[in-house]
Amino acid sequence: MSEANTTPDAPAAKAGANVIRIVQGAEETAQERLIKKQIPAWVISGAFHVVFLVLFIVVGKMQPPKVAASDAIAEAVVDKEDTEGKNLDLTNVDKGLDSELASALPVDRVEDMTVAAPVNLDVPVGNDAKIESTDASQALAGFGAGSDIGVTGDTGDVKVGDGGAGGTGMTGMAGRSGATKEKSLLAGGGNDKSELAVARALLWLDRKQIKAQGNWVYDGTSRGDTISATAMSLLPFLAAGQTHLKMPKDKNGKDTNKYQATVALGLKYLLAHQLPNGSFKGASGQYMYSHAIAAVALCEAYGMTGDKNTLLGPARKAIEYIVKAQAGNGSWGYTAGTAGDTSIVGWQIQALKSAALCKDITVPEAAFKKASEFLDKVAEGSLKSRYGYTSNSPTTPALSAVGLLCRYYTGWGPRHPGMIDGVKKYMNTWMPTETRFDMYYYYYATQVTHFHEGEAWHKDWNPKMRDLLIKMQVAESNKDLGGSWDPDSGMIGSHCGRLGTTCLALLTLEVYYRHLPLYKRDATGLKELERVK
Incomplete structure (x- = not known):
């Protein structure tokens, strides 16, 4: 298929007659x-x-008069109905109740950039006061500073260095709580209904955790892969600003970390199953998938808390393993060191990017460069906006979405011709529909389009994607399944079942604040939002 450049030069303005005024x-x-x-x-x-x-x-x-941060944010909102009930209590699904999760971040801590510039965050994400206890061994019993799992060190392919973020935490995760979360939610197009869906789904997900062990289990064909199931289930809690550390109560005496025990148990399970070389036992035969998802969870948890005692060593070792497992052609296979495909590459790049945003983990630039070379080989056309599995013959929209998100994380900006053309194809051919419910595609395409922003996101993709997920969520009247999503008809539904489908649906509804854009434009999108409405 031939590729056409979608950004032609604008026509030149018509020249008007010269006007000369003589003033005496x-x-x-x-x-x-x-x-x-x-x-x-x-x-x-x-x-x-x-x-x-x-x-x-x-x-x-x-x-x-004193103006609360939430009041200042509300003034910028165009559609009042979409903002009522924002910042909902994550454990309260009664529509219309005010949030019990107070804004913990002042508006002036919304950063202009999330990479390539140091940001001094004095405290972990989601809290402006000191943590009651930074000794994570209280939360993760048996995995404190004395643990020999994932020994901390500055040797190997990944070492202490000058990662994209400064201070504690990830700049790319500063939008996960407080006023920054509110602003990101409103600017990106989330609303009270989408946050209610998130709250309901987190409650269901919490109930599915096996509390005695701390893990989750897929209900598809990959039931034995408890590492992937646990890591994937942790990600939505982390995206919602929930961590394993005990946070102080808000000004109203309410807990700010409703799912602390849930996250702590999940992380403890992952750490207990990490081997000395950084990999994880208990993963399936296609374990590089599982390894990458676990690495994302560890890096995000560390990035949000700066918990060096418990998480820094294991996160480093998991990333080192990914770097060493990369094949000669720049891809990753099902097992370490083997050549693989675009789908596996997608999860490894997400893990490497999560690590690169951390202050204390540096990812070799060569790893991203080699991955880009592989993407070049599996990309179709001169604009490289569509991607195949192991060749340049595109087969599914999901693979193209994976390829474009990888491109975004390895250097393409929102205005790259290939990115523009790829997003245009989504708009013309692969929009969200109930008859083609493919959460693997939607998970990747939503991130790509969200980072791209503009009219394609605000007017086309986001309203359809957001409202489709809200509509398809199982009603609360269903005692056992209420808050979840039925397994999709694609790869996720088959392998990961209801649990995996629900996790990706949750992450898709949390896209507004899960990762701030790497390339900031006009006040986190507020001006763009007002322009296109």
């Missing part, structure tokens, strides 16, 4: 000029300054 001044004396022009100007200027001085004195004695 009347002759007048210096005395007349003083009386007619200068004296009146002095009088007007003097009067203005007297009035301004009086107003300044009066206003200076007045105390300006």
Whole structure:
């Protein structure tokens, strides 16, 4: 298929006739000029300054009303109905109740960039006060500083260095709680209904955890892969700002970390199954999938908390394993060191990018470069906007979405011709529909289109994707399944069942704040949102 450039040069503006104005001044004396022009100007200027001085004195004695961060954010919202009930309590699914999760981040901590510039975050994401206990062994019993799992060190392919974020945490995750979350949610096009769907799904997901062990189990053909199931189930909680550490209560005395125990148990399970070389036992035969998802969970948990005692070593070792497992052609296979395909590459790149955003983990640039070379080989056409499995013959829209997200993480910006053309294909051919419910495709395509922003996101993709997921969520009246999504008809539904489908649907509804855009434009999208509505 031939590729056409979708960004032609704009037509030149029509040239108008030159206009020359000749102004002739009347002759007048210096005395007349003083009386007619200068004296009146002095009088007007003097009067203005007297009035301004009086107003300044009066206003200076007045105390300006205090405006809460949420009030300031609400003023920028175009559609009031879409914002009612925002910041819902993650464990309360009664529509219309005010949030019990207070804004913990002031608006001025919304960063202009999420990579390529250091950001000094003094505390972990989601909290402006000191954590009650930074000793993670209290939350993850037996996996504190004395653990020999994933020994910390500065040797190997990944070492302590100058990752994209500064301070503690990930700049790319600063939108997961507080005022930054509110602003990201509103700017991106989320609403009260989408957050209610998230709250309901998290409740269902929490109930599916095997509390005695801390893990989750797929209900598809990959039932034995508890590493992948546990890691994938942790991601939506992390995306919602929930961590394994105990956070102080908000100003109203309410808990700010409703699912602390759930996340702590899940992380403990992963750490207990990590081998000395950084890989994980208990994964399926296609274990590089499982390994990458587990690495994403560890990096995100570390990035959100800065918990060096418990998570830094294991996260580093998991990333080192991925770097060493890359095949000569730049791809990853089902097992370490073997050549693979675009789908497997997608999860490895997500893991490497999560690590690269952390202050204390540096990913070799060569790993991204080699992956880009593989993507070049499986990309179709000069614009490289569609991707195949192991060759440049595209077969499914999901693979193209995977390829484009990888391109975004390895250097393409939102205005790259290939990115523009790829998003255009989504709009023309592969829009979200109930008859083609493919969460693997929707998970990737939503991230790509969200990062792309513009009219394609705000007017086309997001409203359809968001509302489709809200509509298809199982109603709360179903005691056992309420809050989940039925298994899709694609790869995720077959292998991962209801659990995997629900996890990806959740992450898709959390896209507004899960990762802030790598390339910031106009106030986190607020101006763009107002322009296209």
